[in-house]
Amino acid sequence: MREEDSNWFSKWEDKLPSPEDLIPLSQSLITPDLALAFNLPNPHNTLHGHRTPPPPPPPQSAALSSQPNSSAEFDSPELSAAAAAADEPARTLKRPRLVWTPQLHKRFVDAVAHLGIKNAVPKTIMQLMSVDGLTRENVASHLQKYRLYLKRMQGIPGHSGGGGGNSAAAMAVSGVDAATDHLFASSPVPAHFLHPGRANSDHFNVPFVPVATAAMHHHHHGQMAVVAPHHHRFRHFVGSPPNGQFDHHHPFIRQPLLQGQRIAAQVHSSNGGYAEDFESTNGRQVLTLFPTGDD
């Protein structure tokens, strides 16, 4: 692959989304814990600028009664952010539901596509997506649904996975409502996804930059310029080659979504509008990347 260094770079570069595509993608998920712990740095962000990021209310327990748990839980007032932060916030807090926006899903699909079905497992996908705050569970859950979607799509021949031309047939046959697949249909399904028998070949060779989830630095953001590929050869294999046979295709790199952009939330009860900040409705919060139209 080295002799193709320059070559692959071209291809790589070619394949990259344009800056315009990348920028809207540069959102980051901030873990609620983090948000709480740091009391939302609330930089000068802006875009909407308005409405101070309301200090996310402490997790008002209640709800959920899965474990009657012993005794009563006291939510001491002093258990505020400070105390919580000092004590290990992550443990007690509950993450808001993640909303898979088309942009986020796009990343997901890209990751899966470049990893190859074989290596596309939650952990790996998650790492490749490098979205701050995204958990393996988030990905696993989404992947499960996505696979079902693909399965349905496979049953319908003559379909080209396309956002624009969605196959009503597929949906009709599988008795699924169009709305159901809307998200999935928003990103084209790579052809090989639909061919189980076919040995697909793309895997690893993924120079991804692990994003340190340090909450400390929020320097420059917005600028998501394509990271300059270092001249080194990236030797980051994801997973182990089954038989040592490498099949390198286009290198795939993702710019980690840096934090500091903006975080938005949408209330579960179908809030018609788009997100503002963190809004809570009896403790039910939804974390979402702001919708930027479609891709």
Place this chain on the structure above:
DNA sequence: CAGAGAATAT
């Protein structure tokens, strides 16, 4: 044990 994937739960 960690983690994938399916089955449930909310």
Place this chain on the structure above:
DNA sequence: TATATTCTCT
């Protein structure tokens, strides 16, 4: 319904 959580198996 969409996403989360739990459970089972690898």
